[in-house]
């Protein structure tokens with residue numbers, strides 16, 4: 001990569017002599033591209049290298065003032081200046097998922113081969129809608145889909161045929177049998193498309209206009225399924241109320257007996273089960289619903305069986321824990337988020353169908369793009385996608401697999417499960433911390449419950465949010481918070497507290513997706529949680545839940561900030 005300062009076209013002719021077209025990437029401008037893309041990489045690398053915490057804990061008003069002050073009608077005249085401004089407005093206070101103190105949401109550090117591949121993706125800018133805009137990119141995506149279908153264990157997973165070669169592909173009749181899939185922007189879109197196909201499959205052949213055919217359809221999903229399922233129901237004209245919430249067991253897995261009861265009630269009421277949605281790795285507890293039993297219920301009631309493995313998909317390549325996904329091969333559709341547990345940059349997700357012919361339910365042939373006459377002769381991915389123009393996100397995963405291999409990804413996910421298990425043990429051993437449930441994947445849900453203070457549930461709830469806000473404002477660590485409803489596996493559940501009674505109790509959550517995070521890092525965060533909790537108790541716990549906007553940073557009295565969970569080697573910023 002040429003160092004910053006390599007002569008560019010602008011240097012040669014002067015920035016003001018550049019025509020607008022000289023700003024575009026072309027054969028004549030590659031020298032400038034190399035210099036500026038290299039410069040951007042250096043700026044990003046510097047930000048990553050010097051991040052001394054996962055965040056500086058910025059406040060919205062402060063950042064908004066600086067962003068709003070930029071006059072977008074007065075360009076700075078050079079990419080170097082624009083990057084320097086972006087570094088100040090964005091990178092300085094960005095949230096860094098690679099930092100070991102980041103333990104908040106389902107975000108992972110990204111594999112270097114994948115980041116490097118982004119340069120190819122955005123530079124060439126292929127669009128995956130049609131073969132004539134993508135060529136080999138389409139074939140690479142299709143190989144990855146086929147590979148993922150094989151990992152899932154779908155019967156007949158093998159080299160993808162051109163769509164129309166598959167019986168039933170055009171008509172969406174379901175007569176085709178080989179699996180297929182499509183890359184999407186994320187789990188939300190994958191779940192939406194799964195529900196769309198399940199809906200159209202359920203009403204195919206029914207008489208009458210579409211809205212009249214939807215009224216009796218129901219989707220069965222656990223109370224802990226991702227909200228994108230309910231949103232999908234709303235977008236698909238079913239309404240959120242069409243999702244029947246099914247209770248979970250003490251491990252936060254969908255309770256198959258409760259589902260059987262809800263399905264029987266639905267049948268008695270004359271409703272029709274459109275889909276049963278299992279989650280393989282719930283957002284909070286990483287719980288994996290009992291997949292084989294749910295398939296049997298889906299068969300008994302003639303329902304589509306979707307598995308949302310957005311989070312748990314890393315298990316597909318896990319050497320130690322693949323068995324947790326047993327039964328996924330019987331799904332009708334599966335959501336996988338490579339940008340959660342395959343260490344891929346956002347976005348990288350896919351929807352896989354056991355019977356690829358059913359993608360015909362979303363196929364639209366446009367004369368200008370993918371004319372029907374081409375079907376079966378040209379691999380146009382738009383035939384299976386909700387998007388038209390679409391990024392070549394598959395290349396990141398391809399380059400990752402070709403560079404480091406799937407086993408390395410699976411091994412990292414296994415390490416995270418071990419780390420989370422050990423972190424759960426640390427929580428359990430601490431007299432002032434309470435574990436909400438056994439650790440299942442790589443999240444740890446717990447709360448600070450001081451032994452020596454008697455707090456009512458509202459103040460305990462407020463305390464958790466206040467601790468989280470203080471940690472954020474400190475810039476040293478980031479954890480998430482959530483509300484735990486229903487039974488918990490803790491002593492407080494046994495004692496019949498509100499959480500157990502179903503009112504919900506605020507908890508803190510560590511989401512561990514960084515294999516560089518050590519148990520010592522986690523224990524420092526736990527110590528900081530307790531320290532902030534003690535300080536808040538001493539100075540006054542808020543009576544109301546604190547708003548999500550963090551409070552200003554307040555160092556713990558008597559404790560130097562450096563004792564908080566920042567790594568010495570984290571950098572100097």
Ligand SMILES: Cc1ncc(COP(=O)(O)O)c(C=O)c1O
Pocket residue numbers: 106185186187188189191226228279281282283308310311337349
């Ligand atoms: C279980 C589950 N499904 C779906 C999603 C949505 O995925 P995305 O954020 O990629 O749209 C999430 C996000 O956290 C999730 O946890």
